[in-house]
Amino acid sequence: MDSARKPFELLVALSALFVSLVFVAACLAPWIAPYALGGLEEKQILQTPSASHWMGTDGLGRDVLTRVLYGARVSLAVGLGTALISLLLGTSYGLIAGFKGGNWDHLMMRIVDIFYGLPDMLIFILLSLLFGRNIGGLLVALGLVSWVRFARIARGQVLQTKELLFVESARALGASRGRILLGHIMPNIVGPVIVTLTFSIPSAILAESTLSFIGIGINDPYSSWGTSWGTLAQDGYRAMRSYPHMIAFPAAAIFLTILSFNTLGNGLRDLLDPKQK
Amino acid sequence: MPRLLLKRCLHGLLVLWVVATLTFLLLRIAPGGPFDSERKLPPEVIANLEAKYYLDEPLWQQYLRYLGGIVQGDLGPSYKYLDRDVTEIIAETLPTSIVLGGLAMLFAVLVAFPVGLCAAYFRNSFIDRTCMSIAALGISLPNFVLGALLIWAVALQLGWLQIGRWDDWSSVILPMLTLGAAPTAFLASLLRSTLIETMSEDFVRTARAKGLKESMVIAKHALLHSLIPVLTVMGPLAAALLTGSFVVEFVFAIPGMGRFFITAVSDRDYPLIMGVTLVYTAMLVCANLIVDLLYSFVDPRIRVE
Numbered sequence: 001m002d003s004a005r006k007p008f009e010l011l012v013a014l015s016a017l018f019v020s021l022v023f024v025a026a027c028l029a030p031w032i033a034p035y036a037l038g039g040l041e042e043k044q045i046l047q048t049p050s051a052s053h054w055m056g057t058d059g060l061g062r063d064v065l066t067r068v069l070y071g072a073r074v075s076l077a078v079g080l081g082t083a084l085i086s087l088l089l090g091t092s093y094g095l096i097a098g099f100k101g102g103n104w105d106h107l108m109m110r111i112v113d114i115f116y117g118l119p120d121m122l123i124f125i126l127l128s129l130l131f132g133r134n135i136g137g138l139l140v141a142l143g144l145v146s147w148v149r150f151a152r153i154a155r156g157q158v159l160q161t162k163e164l165l166f167v168e169s170a171r172a173l174g175a176s177r178g179r180i181l182l183g184h185i186m187p188n189i190v191g192p193v194i195v196t197l198t199f200s201i202p203s204a205i206l207a208e209s210t211l212s213f214i215g216i217g218i219n220d221p222y223s224s225w226g227t228s229w230g231t232l233a234q235d236g237y238r239a240m241r242s243y244p245h246m247i248a249f250p251a252a253a254i255f256l257t258i259l260s261f262n263t264l265g266n267g268l269r270d271l272l273d274p275k276q277k
Numbered sequence: 278m279p280r281l282l283l284k285r286c287l288h289g290l291l292v293l294w295v296v297a298t299l300t301f302l303l304l305r306i307a308p309g310g311p312f313d314s315e316r317k318l319p320p321e322v323i324a325n326l327e328a329k330y331y332l333d334e335p336l337w338q339q340y341l342r343y344l345g346g347i348v349q350g351d352l353g354p355s356y357k358y359l360d361r362d363v364t365e366i367i368a369e370t371l372p373t374s375i376v377l378g379g380l381a382m383l384f385a386v387l388v389a390f391p392v393g394l395c396a397a398y399f400r401n402s403f404i405d406r407t408c409m410s411i412a413a414l415g416i417s418l419p420n421f422v423l424g425a426l427l428i429w430a431v432a433l434q435l436g437w438l439q440i441g442r443w444d445d446w447s448s449v450i451l452p453m454l455t456l457g458a459a460p461t462a463f464l465a466s467l468l469r470s471t472l473i474e475t476m477s478e479d480f481v482r483t484a485r486a487k488g489l490k491e492s493m494v495i496a497k498h499a500l501l502h503s504l505i506p507v508l509t510v511m512g513p514l515a516a517a518l519l520t521g522s523f524v525v526e527f528v529f530a531i532p533g534m535g536r537f538f539i540t541a542v543s544d545r546d547y548p549l550i551m552g553v554t555l556v557y558t559a560m561l562v563c564a565n566l567i568v569d570l571l572y573s574f575v576d577p578r579i580r581v582e
Contacts, residue, residue, distance in 0.1 A: 126299075216539060237421075255419065259414065
């Protein structure tokens with residue numbers, strides 16, 4: 001078993017490195033990008049990768065590297081934002097359901113079941129029609145769909161933990177319900193919740209880039225935030241026959257980011273939640 | 278058993294009703310109407326159009342009209358394709374989507390089972406590591422990236438297959454691979470890990486102690502027991518295939534229901550959006566129902582409950 005651990009640990013470390021690179025790109029894009037966002041160069045249209053344009057240029061003469069660096073902001077904002085919204089919503093819902101128990105629990109989990117049975121991609125699309133095709137709208141839409149996962153995990157953990165002896169003794173000592181919930185049960189569910197959090201970031205990034213790729217994701221061409229990797233990939237897909245470099249880099253960015261977060265999630269699960277392995 | 282079936286059916290109907298109501302409300306609140314166009318239409322024309330599609334009625338009346346229509350299998354007229362009903366469009370495009378999704382599912386099951394079994398049997402060997410590394414990559418590879426990669430490599434570079442057609446068996450291969458890859462990877466690694474977990478159970482030790490060969494232990498004792506977690510994910514997996522199919526239909530320009538859905542979303546063709554959403558939900562509900570039934574088949578304990 002030990003010999004199997006070593007390469008995996010290396011992979012987790014590499015993934016952590018890549019994720020931090022994406023973070024750096026997202027935070028420092030205006031400073032590290034070689035060209036200005038939205039800068040067009042008419043004489044530099046559809047250049048293949050070279051020393052002056054590491055990832056080439058697109059059909060309007062924009063530097064692809066610059067666009068990919070800025071795109072990291074969209075992906076990370078969507079990934080982290082969705083994860084946070086569904087964490088807050090789902091965990092508190094699950095905590096309450098698990099802690100209340102009985103009919104409350106039954107009713108609340110029925111609602112979760114209904115949400116769970118919905119085709120989530122369609123719900124994103126419907127909600128994004130309502131909230132508009134901007135980052136905020138997409139965050140709300142993705143968060144509203146993915147909170148159920150947190151609710152199920154949190155509830156399951158509470159149900160397990162609240163029967164344990166130390167909770168019983170806290171109750172016997174006269175601790176209030178709020179104190180038991182926050183001080184005794186919460187710390188014990190943090191591990192699984194963090195693992196779920198790490199896995200929900202890449203699924204949000206995947207959903208966002210897929211929607212943008214099929215042309216119904218974020219639609220804000222003049223945003224100073226940068227353009228989604230999914231949109232870049234769609235641009236590149238149209239020109240793929242003659243200029244494959246235009247899709248290769250954004251697609252690789254999406255794939256590697258999702259892969260890194262997933263690997264990181266597996267590493268964290270081994271570390272924080274060995275029971276689930 | 279009939280009670281379980283009844284309960285599940287009622288739950289499915291409830292989900293469908295919730296989805297119908299939610300889509301109805303969402304799309305009526307959503308900004309931007311179906312008749313917003315670049316060229317301003319005269320208000321009289323808009324009023325006429327709205328009267329034709331009953332958009333001038335109070336909301337609850339529209340809702341009842343809509344629900345009544347669903348019960349009779351009438352999903353209303355399309356706002357975009359003026360001479361066609363939503364039911365008609367769906368009836369025409371759904372079979373294509375089902376063929377694609379069904380083939381992808383079949384592919385996933387046919388490949389994932391041998392691979393998962395093999396990986397579990399030779400656990401921690403080179404074969405196991407290779408299979409599981411490929412599976413880990415497959416789970417993280419978005420299907421539009423894989424689709425583009427396959428088109429580039431197989432169709433454009435090697436010229437083995439043509440793209441942009443949907444007429445014979447060879448045009449199905451690439452879309453099927455694209456759609457089936459992630460489910461295959463997911464099923465294979467799930468099967469491997471449940472099998473390995475099962476291998477440490479007491480009944481497996483008993484089987485070994487009887488002197489059965491390892492391959493027989495896996496095939497006869499561990500495999501059946503490992504089917505339960507695999508079945509559990511079949512429902513969500515069917516959902517992933519359904520929603521994945523409209524990305525794949527977009528990438529490969531396949532005339533299925535998903536592609537119509539995407540256009541309908543950009544056109545704000547409300548009845549078509551609602552119709553497709555309902556059909557997808559209904560298929561999902563059916564998939565979950567079938568899984569539940571298979572479940573009680575494989576695991577007698579569930580039947581007793």
